[in-house]
Structures are given as structure tokens and as C-alpha cells.
Amino acid sequence: MAEFSEMIPVARPTLEVGGALEADMKDVLASGQITNGRHVAEFEERVAEYLGVPSVVAVSSCTTGLLLLLRCLVDEGEVILPSWTFMASGHAVVWNGLDPVFADCAPDTFAVDAKSVSERMSERTGAVLAVHVFGSPCDVDALSRDVALPVVVDAAHGFGGVYPDGTMIGTKGVAEVFSLSPTKPLTAGEGGLIATRDRDLAARLRVAREYGNPGTYDSEFFGLNGRMTELSAVLGKANLVSLPFWLTRRRALAARYQENLKALPGISFQRVPEGGESTYKDMTLLVDRDALGLSRDGLAAALKEDGVDTRRYFAPPMHQQRAYRQACSTMAALPHTEALAERVLTVPLHSHMPEEVVDRVCEAIHRLHRHGPEVTAALGRV
Ligand SMILES: *Cc1c(COP(=O)(O)O)cnc(C)c1O
Numbered sequence: 001m002a003e004f005s006e007m008i009p010v011a012r013p014t015l016e017v018g019g020a021l022e023a024d025m026k027d028v029l030a031s032g033q034i035t036n037g038r039h040v041a042e043f044e045e046r047v048a049e050y051l052g053v054p055s056v057v058a059v060s061s062c063t064t065g066l067l068l069l070l071r072c073l074v075d076e077g078e079v080i081l082p083s084w085t086f087m088a089s090g091h092a093v094v095w096n097g098l099d100p101v102f103a104d105c106a107p108d109t110f111a112v113d114a115k116s117v118s119e120r121m122s123e124r125t126g127a128v129l130a131v132h133v134f135g136s137p138c139d140v141d142a143l144s145r146d147v148a149l150p151v152v153v154d155a156a157h158g159f160g161g162v163y164p165d166g167t168m169i170g171t172k173g174v175a176e177v178f179s180l181s182p183t184k185p186l187t188a189g190e191g192g193l194i195a196t197r198d199r200d201l202a203a204r205l206r207v208a209r210e211y212g213n214p215g216t217y218d219s220e221f222f223g224l225n226g227r228m229t230e231l232s233a234v235l236g237k238a239n240l241v242s243l244p245f246w247l248t249r250r251r252a253l254a255a256r257y258q259e260n261l262k263a264l265p266g267i268s269f270q271r272v273p274e275g276g277e278s279t280y281k282d283m284t285l286l287v288d289r290d291a292l293g294l295s296r297d298g299l300a301a302a303l304k305e306d307g308v309d310t311r312r313y314f315a316p317p318m319h320q321q322r323a324y325r326q327a328c329s330t331m332a333a334l335p336h337t338e339a340l341a342e343r344v345l346t347v348p349l350h351s352h353m354p355e356e357v358v359d360r361v362c363e364a365i366h367r368l369h370r371h372g373p374e375v376t377a378a379l380g381r382v
Helices: 019-031 038-051 062-073 087-095 114-119 140-146 199-208 230-261 296-305 322-327 335-343 355-370 372-381
Strands: 055-059 078-082 099-103 125-131 151-154 175-179 192-196 267-269 283-287 344-347
Touching: 019 230, 038 055, 038 192, 038 230, 055 062, 055 199, 062 087, 062 125, 062 151, 062 175, 062 192, 062 199, 078 087, 087 099, 087 125, 099 114, 114 140, 125 140, 140 151, 192 199, 230 283, 230 355, 283 335, 296 344, 296 355, 296 372, 335 344, 355 372
Parallel strands: 078 099, 078 125, 125 151, 151 175
Antiparallel strands: 055 192, 175 192, 267 283, 283 344
């Protein structure tokens, strides 16, 4: 019997309704200027100010942003990236006709491992792509020092996250690309933002999101329609205003999960680098089957019976997904990535989730631990 009347979802967007949002929506609709208008430009300016970067280019999605960024930076060869990320990071490489080369991740921070990256460097390497996994800042400065190549960042999870040196995610590498899709900390319905300190690159990206058309209809290169709509920009602007409030809440909910579960054998957490701040885009637990007395998949199935939805972010990791097994002929083993894929379980977290929901999920996990063998036996009979 389900303990909750409704399934608790893993993620939900937190949206601001009313006020400036409604007025701006009406303005867009009344003006007829539904793309390439003032709201996208304003959103870009406000984000640049919030992050502390000179240039922000709004695009239709993070995938599009990564695609266009790589198009502007790398002509041919390989891009080294972690396998421990969402598939879009790799797809952006492949859609550019570049070869993805997968590096392993660190078992504690889940971030791409610098040593594994350097082992994969070759004369064919054109760029390194790093990822702020679940919104925890990865060490982009160290990677940029190590490699004499562009380091680009998939910051899809990271809007509002902070590096250990106190600067915002979005300020490092050649450029960082955020996602504004509904499960991310800041949403605009759909959309992406490319943040960069390189004004020339930003100018080129603005041409890239217009099919590579600099305005003369004499295309310079193969761009895309990568524009953000005005309605998305209006949503993004409204949500940006309240983001600091919701991020504080989100971090408090993540801390509450950790507090409630830290004494439980068999459950551990991603390590956020000291001094840095994660956005907790996802609350992902590591499950140790022997210590918990229940396998990761057993825990997921039992939680589902209790009305708690979960995900296995990111299993299978990219290098084990069908598309990549075909695309990449030689693939080194990635032991830390493969070990994580066996153990991760993402539990519900959204910014406006009541604290009581965290407590109920944690109580369910404690109870399932106490009854591990019976739960496993019961699941076996289903
Ligand atoms: C969501 C996500 C993306 C894709 O973002 P879209 O805006 O949906 O294109 C890329 N990378 C990571 C790590 C993501 O989680």
C-alpha cells in the first residue's frame, strides 16, 4: 500500500507567478516581438551581473549552447570528457563530428579526474569538457592549468553554485554553459545560457545562434537556429529574482537529508569541495548494499512502494550506453565511474518541497534498513 496519496516526484520546477512575470508576458504578446526582442537582451544582462562575467549569450538549450561553443572552438579531433554526466554532454561532441574520449571521475566528488584526463591527452585532443556534477563545483582552474587547450564547462546543473574561491560557477574556463530546462535550479521552460569572459567568443556565438549569419545573409559557418524565445526570457528573468531565496532553501533541504541519514550505515554522499557551494540540482545518495542490508535497486523498488520516486543518475554511464558503444571503438575501463553507476540513487528534492517530505523519505529509508532481509525477500516474491 502506498504510504503517500501521491508519488513524491524526484524533481519539480519552482516557478514565480504574478507580478512582473504577467506584465512581461502581456508585453511580449501585445508587441508581437516574440523572438529577438528586449527581454532576451535584458535576461542576458541580468545574468551577467549576477554571475560577474562580461558576456552571457542566451540560447534555446544547454545542448545547443554546447554544440555552438564546440563549433566555435574545435575544428577536428577529440574532446576529452567524463563519462559520469548526462548524455547531452557527449552528444554535443558527436554532433560536431568530433570524437568523444571518456575519462574517469573521482569517487568522492564525482568530478572528472585530472589524472585520467591527462592520461588521455594526445595530439588529436582539441578541448576538454568538464561538468559540475549535480551542481557541485569541479576544479576548472586546475584543469585549465594542466592542459594547454580550451576547457569548456557543461554547467547544466550549476546555476547559482559557487567555487571554493568564492566566484560563481559560470566564470571559469573558456566558457560555461547552463541549462534552464524544468529540472534545473533556474528554469525558463527550456533554454540555455553561455557565460564567458571572452567578448570575441561571445560575439561569434551570437552569430552562431543565428545560423552563422552575421546579418548579411552571407553565412560565415554552419551555425544553428539556437535562439531563446522572448517568453522563455521572461520566465527566466522572473525566476532569477527569487533564485537566491530558493537556493538557500534547497541547500537547507539537502543538509536535512544528510543530517537525517548520516548515522545510517550504507548511505553516503557526494563530497562538495571545501569552501564551495553546490546547487544540489540532484540529491544523489550512494548505497552500500552490504552495510545497508538492501541493494540499491531493492531500495529503489521498496521506496516506490512507499510512494517515493527515485532515479539512477547517471546509470548507465555514457560509455556504456548503446549509442556510445557503437560510436567509440576503443574504450578504456572507467572503474570509479562503473562503481558509482552500481551504487547511486537520486531521491526527491525540489526547492519548494516541505521539510516534512525530506523527513518522510528518510524515515522510509531507515525503516527499510531495519527490515532489510524481509524487504529483499518480499521484493523477490513480487
Ligand atoms: C540537462 C543537462 C543537459 C542538457 O540541457 P538541455 O537544456 O536540456 O539541453 C546537459 N548536460 C547536463 C549535465 C544536463 O544535466
